[in-house]
Amino acid sequence: MKDAELLELIHRDPSTGLEQLMRQYAGIVYAVIRGRIVNASYYSTDIEDCVADTFSEFYQELHRYDPSKGSIKAYLCQIARHNAIDLLRKNDHYKDQLSLDDEDGWLMPADRDMVESRILEDELRRELVAAIDALGEPDSQIVLRKFYFRQSSKEIARALKLTVSNVDTRAHRALIKLRKQFGGVEE
């Protein structure tokens, strides 16, 4: 169901609309949340609650949602990410989870001062998004899934119908390309 239809349904019949919304997007919301707490031990009910809270929040803040600024899917992902971080904070896993130890994920900006400025960081992020988009399919999807949804290569391979080694190879090459583009230091 398209966003406009979904919104109309939610307004007209909230329970049916929410059911449809969850059927459509619970999977992606779950992926966002699970990806951020992947190294921590949580009960499935913790994640269920976090997913449910994402949809509740969406409904309660529906008046703030501006369809012209993005899809419901993207909006839900944003809420889910915040909720996942909140969950980590509550359980004191936050620091561990956000440690910057993942060597695969490093970008090395040419100018260190640049990323210390929020404005410049925003600029860097915009460029990164554009660069990822420019990678084209399926590489852009692999990068998004790997570094935003934090899916494993196996999960990505299953979703994109590729082999695991193909996913790893493509991800590695894409990362090198991005590093070069952003003036990072190659390994």
Next chain:
Amino acid sequence: MKKNINDLLDGMTVEELDSLLTAEEEMTLPKNISMKRMTQRVYQSIGLSEVVRQRPQLHLRHWIAIVACVCIVLAGSAVGIWFLNSDETGIIVPEETEIVVPDVDYVIYLSGNSLAGTDKTDSSVTIGESAAAGVPVDYFPKDVSFYPNYIQNSDVVLEESPLQTLRLDGREYEFGKHWYMEDTSMLDAKSPFQKYGKTVMCIQSGQYHVAYQLETGRLIDFYDSKLYRNVNGEFTEADAIAKSKQIVKEVYGEECLKYYSSHPCESQLGDDGVIAISYIKYVSGYPTNDRIVLHFNLKGELCGLSAECYGFFESVAEKYPVQQFKNAETVLNKHIDSVAVSNQKAKLLMTTQGKCYLEVRANCGTEEKVSMRTFYINVD
């Protein structure tokens, strides 16, 4: 300083994320994640099923008050029976008739700005966000656009479930608790109800009355009980108002007709055009939404006097707890051939303020026309 791509992507705005998302990100839930449980949690947190669970509950203080009231009524009924049998009242009471004080089967809650009720014998219970609990009428805007739940959203879904839950603009209303049916035969012939099906569902919200066509859920009527409707006839609105003031003063011993409205209605007395005058009594300057309806026919004859809403005797009646009822009956009796307590049904009503009333339904007749009237006796 190194910056992690994860962190950078995490900071994406909705627009940026959207630019990378495609329609293909359909991700499935693992089997150990319960969609049902998540859905329930969503409903619970946004209150979608909250209304259904909100059956008024009797708290300890209510039970204490109810028990106390039953005792009072037992004592009071004895007085009442004596009173109703007294020749001085002019009321004709069949010898075999007596008021039976029933179990408390009708409880009215007045709290905050809402009115809710439970009734195990019938479903005519209303809930309102109105002046029912002493909120000034002026507080409520007259512009109907202020009532989007009732007015602007005419898209009603009536579930075919035992509860018959009604959903309006995200809120749920339960049959018998929040809404009820009304038969067209009881309504104004000039009203739009006649154009539609036999039954409509009505939501009574204080001075506002909203009705939807049951079959389609279409909004078919809305009225503000304070609005005037012009009537034509020998007996005009002005006449009715003047006469109402006079009668009310006669009954209550003081001028307390603060508000009135009139509309032609098809009363239980017949189809001969009856003007009903109603007014709201005030307590400490605030309306209680208590209403006394005086029915006049087009000849100016008082043909009915009844109480609507609750807390009927809370204001002026406190000064005249017995006498005012007696006066009312006397006045009524001047215009009506007979008033008789014809059945043995009586109900005890109690508000959260602890006010107790005995509701007695009685037949009132004029010539050959007889109608059932309801009287409320303050038993405090």
